[in-house]
Amino acid sequence: MSSCLDAARPETAPAETSRFRPAIHFTARDTWLNDPNGLVFYDGVYHLFFQNNPYGNVWGNMSWGHATSRDLLHWTEHPVAIACDETEDIFSGSVVVDHGNTSGFGKADAPALVAIYTSAYKAGSEHSGTQAQSLAYSTDAGMTWQKYEGNPVLTRNSANFRDPKVFRYQGDQGDCWVMVAVEAQHQKVVFYRSEDLKSWDLLSDFGPANADAGEWECPDLFPLAVDGDPENIRWVLIVNVNPGAVAGGSGGQYFVGNFDGVRFTPDPGSIVAPEGLASLPDTDAGSAALRQCLWLDWGRDCYASVSFSNAPDDRRIIIGWMNNWDYANELPTSPWRSSMTLAREVRLTTVNGSARLVQQPVLADPCAGEELPTSKGQMNADTLELRNSALRLPDAVPGSAQIIDAEILPGSAERFDFRLFGSSDGSRGTILSYNTTSAQLVLDRRQSGNTCFHGKFASVESAPVDLEDGVLKLLIVVDHCSVEVFVQSGKVVLTDLVFPETENRENWLSAEGGSATILKLAVSTLT
Numbered sequence: 001m002s003s004c005l006d007a008a009r010p011e012t013a014p015a016e017t018s019r020f021r022p023a024i025h026f027t028a029r030d031t032w033l034n035d036p037n038g039l040v041f042y043d044g045v046y047h048l049f050f051q052n053n054p055y056g057n058v059w060g061n062m063s064w065g066h067a068t069s070r071d072l073l074h075w076t077e078h079p080v081a082i083a084c085d086e087t088e089d090i091f092s093g094s095v096v097v098d099h100g101n102t103s104g105f106g107k108a109d110a111p112a113l114v115a116i117y118t119s120a121y122k123a124g125s126e127h128s129g130t131q132a133q134s135l136a137y138s139t140d141a142g143m144t145w146q147k148y149e150g151n152p153v154l155t156r157n158s159a160n161f162r163d164p165k166v167f168r169y170q171g172d173q174g175d176c177w178v179m180v181a182v183e184a185q186h187q188k189v190v191f192y193r194s195e196d197l198k199s200w201d202l203l204s205d206f207g208p209a210n211a212d213a214g215e216w217e218c219p220d221l222f223p224l225a226v227d228g229d230p231e232n233i234r235w236v237l238i239v240n241v242n243p244g245a246v247a248g249g250s251g252g253q254y255f256v257g258n259f260d261g262v263r264f265t266p267d268p269g270s271i272v273a274p275e276g277l278a279s280l281p282d283t284d285a286g287s288a289a290l291r292q293c294l295w296l297d298w299g300r301d302c303y304a305s306v307s308f309s310n311a312p313d314d315r316r317i318i319i320g321w322m323n324n325w326d327y328a329n330e331l332p333t334s335p336w337r338s339s340m341t342l343a344r345e346v347r348l349t350t351v352n353g354s355a356r357l358v359q360q361p362v363l364a365d366p367c368a369g370e371e372l373p374t375s376k377g378q379m380n381a382d383t384l385e386l387r388n389s390a391l392r393l394p395d396a397v398p399g400s401a402q403i404i405d406a407e408i409l410p411g412s413a414e415r416f417d418f419r420l421f422g423s424s425d426g427s428r429g430t431i432l433s434y435n436t437t438s439a440q441l442v443l444d445r446r447q448s449g450n451t452c453f454h455g456k457f458a459s460v461e462s463a464p465v466d467l468e469d470g471v472l473k474l475l476i477v478v479d480h481c482s483v484e485v486f487v488q489s490g491k492v493v494l495t496d497l498v499f500p501e502t503e504n505r506e507n508w509l510s511a512e513g514g515s516a517t518i519l520k521l522a523v524s525t526l527t
């Protein structure tokens, strides 16, 4: 069993931490990663570029790493795509398929992939001290990249202008490219338009609003049909914030509203604080208001989520960085450090009269039907009664992720708990509880394993969750060092990292203070 004394040990040896390597989440082989960048689907392949330090496993030397996948679960890492040099670090950004060859980098019948990234200029550059937007392009389906000689293509002489997300906008006046980026320290999203990706005109800005105690980073903007109705399109503006997210440190908020090609106007129901909450952060009213904002994830470890461009069948699929800047550089793994979240398909659904995002993990190849390709059933139970008692579930299996799909009627129980990665004496584990009185789902990782590598890691997160027809539906994905929980068909999501002791693999479900009925409990593994 680990204790806080472990924090005094020298860097954990690779062999000891290979057991934390996830089965179905992307990690770089032996280096550091942060934000997903340039998510794009092209010619049957999903490309994941990512903030990468090619020379180490802490943040630095920022370049775009590269990985590809056909099923969004299994990834192949490739050589660095866009490397830093003596003048610039390559910060976050996006990739578009330039179908109309508007940039001239490709050919009419062979479109280029164009990366729009932030040049974070170094002391050796004539632009030193500023961040500006630059281009690189690929004419071999994303495998090799050339920087554009006319870089940067957009500057504001700002030290914190970054994270461009570009998409094709189809408006009444025709099509154009739209960029959303941030003035990070002013808590503003800025909107630009372009015909050719090279010359950009300012359209408008948005913010501060809602959670604004930290820098605004990695925005995204996309339309979705509410409840699948093509006549009812709303726009989702994702704004990541660090620090000042609902669970502490970094996290992603979103706004629902309208984008008319110039300006984003939030729906009144998605605005808690029109001028931002920063003036209230330490008051009870401030923390209550923070919980009213719209959150992509209520856990500690989902940041910088952005969506794929050019995804098939108009699906909107996002990936986040499964980490938190509070302790990111100190995660107890080596030589690799950090992973991405699962890919999540997002939709808009009406909840209590307002359009809200729901997320489902992509656990099957989106192009290959609904079957889980390599899943193995471990347990499939229905209609079980738990009264002040505990049920042992199949153990976690090294080398596999585990998926727990449960529907529970809490009935008279005051709470029920999943204990994941538990010890046989019951003293250790990651506890996921539902409290029927407070209607809160709580994820407690204080006894989850190694929590001592950073003072901010041991934590308890909670999210408000209403039962639906008296039932709580949970889809829990556990993958060696992470727990992702999709609640009520993805209306609420909680993601936390955990670093359990090798020997603690037991999973349990228990009910306290009354009787709960398990309507469905399916446990399977995925490799």
Ligand code: FRU
Pocket: 034, 035, 051, 062, 091, 092, 118, 162, 163, 217, 218, 304
């Ligand atoms: C978000 C972020 C971005 C920036 C990148 C640098 O995690 O700070 O704003 O582009 O990371 O690595």
